[in-house]
Amino acid sequence: MSTPETPAPTSSSPGFMEKNYFLLRRLHSLTGIVPIGVFLIAHLTTNSSLLWGKWGLRSEGADETIISGGVHYFWKEVQWINNQIPHLLLIEIVLWVSIAFHSILGVYYARTGKANTARYAYQSNWRYSLQRITGYIAIFYIFYHVATLRWGWEFLIPGDAKWSADYAASTLAAALRGSNTDFTAMGVVTSLFYFVGITASVYHFANGLWTAAITWGLTVSAPAQRRWGYVCAMVGVGLMGMAWMSLAGALITPPNEMREVEQRLLDKQKVKLPPQPGTIESRAEESLPMTTVSNQGVSSGQ
Amino acid sequence: MISTFTNTDANSPLAAELAQRMANRKMAKEGRTIIFRIKRCDGPGKPSRWEDFKVPVPKNANVISCLQYIAANPVTAQGQQSTPVVWDSGCLEEVCGACTMVINGKVRQSCSCLIDDYAPGEGDVMTLEPMSKFPVIRDLWVDRERVFHNLKRVKAWVPIDGTYYLGGGPKESPQKQETRYKLSECMSCGCCLEACPQFNLEENKNEWDSAFIGAHAISQARLFNEHETGKQLKDDRLDVLMGPGGVNDCGNAQNCVKVCPKHIPLTESIAAIGRAVTVRAFTRFFKD
Amino acid sequence: MAQQRVIVVGGGLAGLAASVRIAEAGTPVDLFSLVPVKRSHSVCAQGGINACNEVARQQGYSEYEHFDETIYGGDFLADQHPVLEMANWAPRIIDLLDRMGVPFNRTNEGNRDLRLFGGSLFKRTHFAGATTGQQLIYALDEQVRRYEAEGKVSKYEFWEFLWPIIEDGKAVGIVAQDLRTMQIRSFRADAVVMATGGNGLVYGKSTQSVICTGAAAARCYQAGVWYGNPEMIQVHPTAIPGADKLRLMSESARGEGGRVWVPRKKGDTRNPKDIPEAERYYFLEERYPAYGNIVPRDIATREIFSVCVNDGLGVDGQNQVYLDLTHLAPDYLTKKLGGILEIYEKFVGADPRFSPMKIFPAVHYSMGGLWTTFTKGSYNPNDALTKHKSGSRAPINFDIGLGMQLGAPNNSMTNIPGIYAFGEVNFAYHGANRLGANALLSCIFDGLFCGVSVVNYIKNEAPSKKPADSVAQSVFDAAVASEQAKVKRLMDAVDPAGNRNVEVNPYAIGKELGDEMTAACTVVRGEARLKQCLGKLTELKDRYSRLKLADAATWTNQSMSYTRAMGDMLLIAEAIAKGALERRESRGAHYREDHTERDDANFMKTTRAVYDPASRTTTVDFVPIDASLIKPTARTYGKKEASAEPAKKPALAGV
Ligand SMILES: Cc1cc2nc3c(=O)[nH]c(=O)nc-3n(C[C@H](O)[C@H](O)[C@H](O)COP(=O)(O)OP(=O)(O)OC[C@H]3O[C@@H](n4cnc5c(N)ncnc54)[C@H](O)[C@@H]3O)c2cc1C
Ligand code: SF4
């Protein structure tokens, strides 16, 4: 009857890739969604708050401008992530490993295909080719993004910006502009690269979501595939909006203006929370100049 | 007129293609002469070259009747004596799959390719090329042995007990019959493979068992998995399709389903097999 | 001694069925085909395959009735015992195909659906959409692939059979050529099964595939195999005219309710939909009230021919009539006939569900073929019975071996021991006219039933005489050399007198041959025209010997293969014309305007064509047939003017 093992390929004895072919393929598909895709959603939600944060603050943000409210909310989010999420480093490592795994296999798999959109200019075929192109772009982009802003490879950043969690928005903006004030030429290039990179990543995710449903056999009939396609398109449009909002939020305000808002918040926090030795706050306290508490209403905190 | 048999979505690019052809057909001029630009090659390893032939187009002419004309009058448009173009054909009614070639850049059957649809005007040019995913034997004739080899890979047959009289087969609902019949119309022409960005030329037979198998055989595996007796070999088929060159290698470009002349729901087959191997993987992990 | 092998030439339904059966018996098979077997001409068959079935049986039908219809349909020219066995086997064949996974259309309850077909008033035709042949051949192809994977069948696809090797009067192998590399070599075998199909290309354009040249049969014929009933060529009433081919519009279109008509008024140019019922001439229905549109093919063809050619009533003044389905529900048509209607739409550009099709007869099938013999089965009434009354009880049941003796080595064997002929290339079963949906049956029946005979022959007869293995290599080398010489002669383009470069285009000869045969040897034949045709053939033979190949390539030279086949086709054409000339009567598909009546006393006999290698001509004689089961009656299908023969309708209506 059935033979559980895959029939041996005729030539060489099966290597690791061949023996675990199915597992690797499906892990590749899975990692694209969990954790990478899930992280992408969370990350873009946070970052786009640079533009919608004012409303995220609810009554607290009533007196803030869109810009300052955004920076404010974003600051709070980043603080929360860095301080409240347990095992952050472990989570990050899992994420990095997943991205590396997805990328390496992705490149390997993508190289088995030969695009032919010139002859078969069907929309689905364009999506296929774009999926591969955006994958390559995303690898470069994400690597650059993580290396510069997370691992602190400053030598890759135009200007001398160095990202810090306490000044998340302003240091990010500075890394994009190439300076703390105006756009430098390299800053424009970096910003454009970001635009292409996040656009590619979002497309790659949304389209990947659509193909994954076929790969795993969730959508079988053509109508089901079409319906799920609409859902994925909506997800993609939503995420794309958030991605572009994130970038716009980081680009429209000069870093030094953002920094003022952040500074104000750090100062306020210092008053609100008694410093605890060894925490980030306590270190911030040591290194940052004290400012007076403003007379604005004190927030109830997180 | 949009074909009512294919149920093509009126907004799809295919419907636009079809509408264009129908428009061409209406304005086709009688008594015109057109040019065939044909990619020729004398044999494996030989260089390719293009040759032009002038062909008068009678009513109802198709690519085959024009190739027959060229065979009888092998003189190029430049007046040079040439040789009859070599090509493969059989039924001439799009049911055997033999005459598949790349016409004006797209793969299709040449017998059902009416000249009026593509070259309605005097001096219009049609290009003919051999399929690119299979080794050329000569001119437009390619060696598609791999297509049949892939059927062996997935054991595309019903394992009956022999031909002695043992009564009838299993009963089957009309719905099931319709599903199977649709899949069973596949004529192994290879259009779906030619158009697939994941299916590539592979001349080394030893690589065939690990190279992408393509929509054609995936769909045939589904056909036999759907049959009561054919099911007996389901696990064997799925195990092959889980491995290198199996269903996982599909990149969902979905060109296959668009170029299939028999309108076989190939992408549904791919997804159905995707589902089956998912289930199979779990049972294999936890049970077998 | 090495294991005995069987060579099967041809991978259509007949060849594949034979391969399965022979391989199953443990004998290795070498299977040769011009094309990958899956692309053989059998894929074209559309309508269905006949067999008695439970529903029809309860309405009064039986295997015996199927047998009787086939004999009557064939105008009493077929040897009767093999036909009886075939009809008796038909239900078993359907069951087997069903087990192999053929997606036969189903009823709501899941039973096999049935349709009406020409020559019967009972629904007895099983079908898979409108591509039944394709579905059947795929099922057999898959079984052969299974044996191929197990190493029991070796396929030689894109190989052309060139010559049977005969030693001491029996087959010991063949010579064949690889059409890609052009290599010519010999193959040893103790039996050779020819299953090479029809010869439509002799007529230039027909409903058949481009590979149906009949050359393989012609080569056996030249090697000494007799040819039976060559003049019996079926012209199908309904085909779609085309530039390269006449595409069939299956009889199932009429079986499902299609009506044939022309406007009553000559030169009526109105849109068919605007012509009121009263002004339409449903000539088949009016002339044959019982069978109407489903009269057998030869009759329908002649009526269409006479309406167009004699009465000048053809649509738009051309040779065409309407085949109308527009009164049926579009959904129903898509489900039952989708495949063939799509063909019409594809090639003509009109949707037959909404506008009547324009069709005309076309050459379709060869009832004639290599002459074969058989061993009678156990049913032998002392006197032939009169024609079976439709719907009454059959005189016998349907046990195996009543018509032919199962396993007798000579079943479907030609006059040369070891050479068999299966399928369309076998002249048996269909007499002077084949009923629709009986060809697929005869192909598979030959393969399955007579496949056993092949195995028995090589086990019990061939080796005891002189097995192929023991034949000297020189015999094979000589056969190869002779074929190489033929190729060389063509390639050198030298005429017998040694004049180089005489410009004769083989394609021009092909066209002239087709035109001549279509004009002289189809629906209506006459002595003068046939003699003229024979003269033309002699001229073509002469020109053929002086032709020049258009391609001198030594690799994949299709021109060479085509030109070589052309020479063989000329000989088949000659046999057809000679047979037609000598048969001075009208019977089935063979209608002589100068001998309009059937003449049982002189011509209820097989036309036997024998080739004389010395004079390179055909001689024809008539040999008696086995008509021991049914007495011949007038074949009128209840035509109005003729003595109306009461035809009984199915006992139960509905279904
Ligand atoms: C359009 C059409 C529709 C039909 N519909 C029906 C129908 O509905 N019902 C029905 O019963 N019948 C039908 N018929 C008739 C039926 O299809 C054929 O009679 C039958 O398929 C013949 O099968 P075969 O196996 O004898 O030969 P084929 O299928 O013709 O196969 C011949 C084989 O021989 C090989 N061959 C030939 N010459 C050589 C050579 N020199 N060397 C090597 N190999 C060679 C070919 O490659 C091929 O594999 C139809 C026929 C046509 C044309
Ligand atoms: S699935 Fe369609 S395109 Fe592919 S081989 Fe079959 S018929 Fe051809």
Ligand code: SF4
């Ligand atoms: S869907 Fe898969 S099989 Fe079909 S063309 Fe795309 S990659 Fe190829």
Ligand code: FES
């Ligand atoms: S010749 Fe058979 S599909 Fe075109």
